[in-house]
Amino acid sequence: MEVNEQITHQQTPVGSVRPSKKRIAWVDIAKAIGILAVVAGHAYPHKDALYEVIYWWHMPLFYFIGGFFIKPLGHSWTATRKFLKRKIWPLYRDYLIAGSAIIFINYFTEHRSLDYSINYFGRLLYGGTVLNGYTSAFWFVTVYIIAHMAVVALITYIQPQWLQWLTVIGLFALGTGYDNAKQLFGFPLPGNADVALMAMFYMYAGYRLFPLLKRVISSRILFGASVLGAFGFAWAQYADKIDQVLYMKSHNVTNGIFAATVPILFVLVVIGIANRLAKTNFAYQLQWLGKQSMIIMFSHKAIFYILEKLSITNWGILAMFGVLIPIIGVLLYHSTRSMVKSIVETPV
Template sequence: MLETNFGRHAKKKRIEWIDIAKALGIVAVVVGHAYPAKDTFYETTYWWHMPLFFLIGGFFIKSLKVQKYTVPQFIQRKVWPLLRDYLLAGATIILINFFVEQRNVHYTLGYFGRLLYGGTELNGYTSAFWFMTVYILALIVVTFIITFIPNKMLQFLIVGTLFLLGTSYKDAQSAFGFPMPWNADVTLMAAFYMWIGYFSFKYLKRLVQSRWLLALSIATASGLIVAQNLGMIDEVIYMKSHQITNSWFAMFVPLIFTFSVLAISYWLQFTPLKHFLAIVGKHTMIIMFSHKAVFFVLEKINFDAWTILSLVGITLPIVAAIIGKKMQQHWRFARQSTTTS
């Protein structure tokens, strides 16, 4: 259920350093949600972890002409699997909430309604689900842009303008009087990061191997973190809640950090850590969908240390996914045996 297009990028031959980068990103997401203090570590983690996922998503986008898809085929083969996983995962988490929190039917039906509306209406067990709807919308926007506007410079001007427009106001509630369905306005930001991933992937495959660029990007990112800690700057990038202090900062700084993470990931593939990180990277979506539910269950039994929450929030979904896959394989084998006997 949870192996979406996002995680299926290289079913024929996976690229290890991309899986490792996704692992670092999802660890940052889980830790960010578990970490109790809104200090420099917390703020600077939010500068890059969600932009990283949108940027990586752009690595494997192709125009409809290259894919030889009509628009209905694109919706059926690329969009629908993501939406299906969003709905199935959401329904599962809401049912878990129903039993764990002993909710009444009225509350649970309302929760299903909020799942359909998405965005900032989702909190608690499903608060991270906003990512998938924004990802779907950004995928559609970027695919259509690169299909119908062949000029790369014009594409950049469009996504750059959309980004500046999308970060020019406080939030949807203030601008429109209501939160946008699916966090649709955040798509204006996400589409920019995704297009950057689409455009830069062929160059990044070489650039991540450069030790000089790795050192430069890490030094620049470290300098920005120190500046934030010392109060020389005071910037936040919270995509879901649309808290953006500076549009230009939000446009360029996440790119510096994401390149650092990608370059670090490239070199991590030559270390013993690669095996563990690759496993985490292959299960990013089930971790994204379920870690907040894991947190709430643990907190009910008084396990509330952020380190424990983070560790279990990462490992338990992976174990569940592996067990689920083994059971599917067993049932498939059993059906085949019954058919052939």
């Protein structure tokens, strides 16, 4: 998820020679907007139209962006092993490290028993909807990993593009065609694997639309039309003309067609805004914030719970600290690391 390469990804299989890497500013800025929306949505206490509209697009945005730099694998075990080692394992490793750290913090802040914490770690390994409290946002990672592997397999082993689209659309229809896995099977699937059916569609759409995005979002007419369309749906939700929800983690989806189209409309608006912000004086700061989206994703819910124990309950303050505290932590980490490195490298 941290990879951001300006390359023609659809023509470069894993394991082949690749062009030099270059981060694309508007991609990181879009992630910054997305993570701010995630934190605000989790802090906001009212399930009103604003809350519902935020949930329409903030998680689909990350899956859509995740599709930008996906590439088909070479048809060899070596290519598959490199993909798992370079793309999948680092994300899952960070998931386990961050989750273990938060469970450790939870052990002390909530005065948990050892049995509870061991069980909590078991839930971390299982992933998905069984994660709540301090780690409730971690479901995103397991769904991302499953969707990423599935889409890579799809574009590697199914060659006709029309059949790829048919597959992800069919899986999306299947994934939105029932209430939730627990009701259907009697238990939640590991890693929210059923939610990955939805994430696959958003990720594949990002993969296919990426080459066209720059032209689309740079067009004032197309961007204006996207803004008007998104505003129209938001107004309709506020005015009770429609009543649509898209809560991916809990698998609460009112309408599959709406969930497949309107979130992408909002994603195009966010990317268009990000493209324009990339030309402002705030571009560097916003791009840097976007690069920290994963640490904010991992930590903000734990920060909320700790602040609430200190009687800080205002949602705006919670959202602000949910972003600021991880940022301060990252800055302190890099500052300490640089200081230690300079001391070690200083000749005696």
